[in-house]
Amino acid sequence: MKESSGxxxxLKSVNHISLxxxxxxxxxxxxxxxxxxxPVRRPGSFDFHGAWLFGYGIGIHLLQAEDPKNLPKKTVINPKDNHISFQCESMGxxxxxLREMEIAYVRSVVEEGGVQVDQLFFHDPDGFMIEICNCDSLPMIPLAGEVARSCSQLNLQMLQQQQIQQVVLP
Structure with a gap:
């Protein structure tokens, strides 16, 4: 595939995720x-059970599993797993x-150049992971070509050093 830029x-934005x-x-x-x-209106022409929700500029499309009993469900909260992340105003x-709602979560802290980013990870009812963070304090610095590849090793080393604390509720 020919490499292109721009x-x-x-693309304009994320429209929705489907779960x-x-x-x-x-x-x-x-x-x-x-x-x-x-919840928002979902096209009536769909012939399967589901629902559409909207918030924060994105949609979430929920689709009923054909065989819910055989749906794989993750129980271990792993910050390195697939997830969707949301910015928040107050991590506290x-x-x-989350504690009031008795939702188990994992707390993680990432530090980069003197900037600390706090993250909380937890699962939805089917084991899909949600992250809440204050990642907007971390600058977005575009990388290209060889610089991007060499930084991936540095990022891997930094991920291995990040602090992770699991909070398990009774």
Whole structure:
């Protein structure tokens, strides 16, 4: 594939993520009451059970699993797993709310050039991981070519040094 720069597909933003659920109703409850998304109209021409939610400029499309009993479910919270991340205004408020809701989470801290980034990771009802962070304090520095490849090794070393603390609730 020919390497191109800029915006070859003329992308504008993330529109939605789509998640297969064991129970659409349970997932609606989670995304609405824990993360603050709200249900929106879904096209009536779909011939399968699901729901659309919207918030923070993105949509979440929930799709009912055809065989919920055979849906793989992750139980270990691993910050290096697939996840969606949300910025927050107060990490302390988020952590307090997760404890009140009795949601188990993992706390992680990343430091880069004197900037500390706090992260909290937890699962939705089907084991899909959510991250809440204050990552906006970390500068976005574009990389290209050989510089990007060499930095990946440096990033790997830094990830191995990051502090991870799991909070398990009764």
């Amino acid at each position: 915006n070859p597909l003329h 297969i659920c064991g129970s659409v109703e349970e997932s609606i409850n989670f995304y609405q009451n824990v993360l603050g998304f709200f 408020a988020v952590e307090k709310k």
